[in-house]
Amino acid sequence: MTDKQIQSITVIGAGQMGHQIAMLAALGGYETILQDVQEKALNAAKEKLDVILTKWVQKGKLSEDRKLAAFSRLQYTTDLEKAASGADLIIEAVVEKLDVKQEVFAKLEQLAPTETIFATNSSTIVNSLLSGVTNRPDKFINMHFFFPPLIMDCVEIVMSDQTSEETAKLAMEVTEKMNRTGVLLRKEISGFVANRILGALQREALYLYEEGIVDYKDIDLICRKALGHPVGPFELMDLSGIDVGYFVMQQRYNETGNPEDKPNACIEEKVNKGHLGRKTGKGWYDYPNQGVKNR
Known part of the structure; x- marks a missing residue:
């Protein structure tokens, strides 16, 4: 050394x-x-x-x-x-x-x-x-x-x-x-630690939404109120950029070939429409004249 x-x-x-x-x-x-x-x-x-x-x-x-x-x-x-x-x-x-x-x-x-x-x-x-x-x-x-x-x-x-x-x-x-x-x-794993945990939460949130169990706004509300999360999973997607999440899912799918890792249809739809979250003014939520806050 x-x-x-x-x-x-x-x-x-x-x-x-x-x-x-x-x-x-x-x-x-x-x-x-x-x-x-x-x-x-x-x-x-x-x-x-x-x-x-x-x-x-x-x-x-x-x-x-x-x-x-x-x-x-x-x-x-x-x-x-x-x-x-x-x-x-x-x-x-x-x-x-x-x-x-x-x-x-x-x-x-x-x-x-x-x-x-x-x-x-x-x-x-x-x-x-x-x-x-x-x-x-x-x-x-x-x-x-x-x-x-x-x-x-x-x-x-x-x-x-x-x-x-x-x-x-x-x-x-x-x-x-x-x-x-x-x-x-000291050991590699795709997604590392934080994003693997967040990914598991996001996948379940998207499943509940796509199955019509509950609206995405209510999922965010439950995560904030019941689990004490500062933001819900859909709010977090908007904050990070929906396209970023899409690329992550696509990369994981390319590596594993597992259909469960493939980007959700609702995510792909938003990327195709250019509704990428805060940075474009529209994602799961609308952000008129609002960008990412840096306190």
Whole structure:
């Protein structure tokens, strides 16, 4: 084991997860680059992060000096080579599709230094399905942040059989500096822990709805009132993005071939209609002029 330390972090993908993970890195003191293929996405990320951190300053949760320091450590670029060439750790946060992630890591393998650690923020795809397109399976790991990353205090750190102890140690150290609670899983399983438990609840909720046992609003109500959940399963789908859940189900089905893992018809219908939840203004519920809240 070496005395390697992480000083610079690159996050690939400026979507609803990536831009907030990048800010966690910047707040944690790391020199950070947020990369996306679309300049539009990077501009939107800047605006969202400024709104969130300004609110934190107004509420006394963050000093103005710390806000400015974090932004001074955060760069934005569409240039993948620039983003990868100097990074000690690269965290991928692109769409939850295996082939897309493999394509990204194949490119990163050609651009990043040989000592750079690769991490995927995938919520279900184990890193051994991705590391095969690289020559560094020992430096590959899952760092699964929860949505929204600037609020949720948990990161699932998942090792494969080939992930080194040093890589796991460094991922845990980064998580701690980001002021997040890291939980280390030494054995891979699709969906990890949280999403497997949530998935079981969601599958049952969708079954009860599709069978006409009860309306989805009443399922959410029961989960909040009887089980003490902060939000119901349908509200959570809207919050996370119905398309994200759809891709997760499809990926699981592709892996297992089990019809029970196939996306539900009602989920597929909403994805086809573009009713993806809060981010589109309509999902299971309607959200006029309402986005995701970052307290």
